[in-house]
Every structure is written in C-alpha cells, then in structure tokens.
Amino acid sequence: MRKIILRSLQAVGVPNATEAADGDEALKIFKPGDFDLVLTDWNMPGKNGLEVVQEIRKIDKDVKIMMVTTEAEKTRVLEAIQAGVSDYLVKPFTADTLREKLEKHGC
Numbered sequence: 285m286r287k288i289i290l291r292s293l294q295a296v297g298v299p300n301a302t303e304a305a306d307g308d309e310a311l312k313i314f315k316p317g318d319f320d321l322v323l324t325d326w327n328m329p330g331k332n333g334l335e336v337v338q339e340i341r342k343i344d345k346d347v348k349i350m351m352v353t354t355e356a357e358k359t360r361v362l363e364a365i366q367a368g369v370s371d372y373l374v375k376p377f378t379a380d381t382l383r384e385k386l387e388k389h390g391c
Contacts (some may be wrong), residue, residue, distance in 0.1 A: 285375070287303075289323065293386075295379055298391065308332040310336050320348065321386070321391050324349065328348060338368040351371070352375060371385055
C-alpha cells in the first residue's frame with residue numbers, strides 16, 4: 285500500500301516524497317522543517333500512526349499531518365484529531381480525492 289500511495293503522490297504532482305517502512309523509521313527520518321506534509325497510516329509495524337503523530341507533535345507543532353487509513357470509526361477519527369492530525373483520509377480513495385486533500389493543505 286505504501287508504494288501505491290507514493291505513486292499516487294507522484295501522479296498528482298508531488299515531486300519529492302520520502303517513504304518509511306514503519307513508524308519507527310518515520311520518526312528517524314522526520315526532522316522539523318524538512319517536510320510540508322506527513323502522511324501516516326494508523327496500522328503500521330513498530331509505532332502505529334497515532335504514536336507517530338504524537339511524537340511528531342512533540343517536536344513540530346506546525347507540520348501538516350494526514351492520517352491515511354482504513355480506520356473509519358468516529359472514535360478513531362476523533363483520537364487522531366486530538367493527537368494533532370490536520371486531516372484524515374479513509375482508504376480506499378481516488379487520485380482526485382488525494383489531490384483535493386493535498387490542495388487543501390497547500391501541497
């Protein structure tokens with residue numbers, strides 16, 4: 285799924301996208317100021333997406349974070365919002381929906 289999202293980002297015109305195999309790797313890669321937008325899945329090996337959001341928010345209050353996941357229950361969405369996500373995208377989604385979300389956040 286990670287590769288599909290990466291290809292989708294490239295297809296909608298995002299020139300530079302970095303990927304991580306899991307939440308732990310994502311946190312190693314992330315540096316404040318280096319990213320305009322972080323996309324994370326709720327369900328990942330190692331630290332899950334919610335934990336990644338919480339850790340990123342400790343060091344960067346401004347970066348936009350979008351949770352991209354199959355978790356569509358209201359309680360999950362609210363948890364993610366409370367943790368600091370800027371947006372929430374439920375899989376499966378179309379390239380047009382992704383493009384709209386990216387444009388909404390100036391990406």
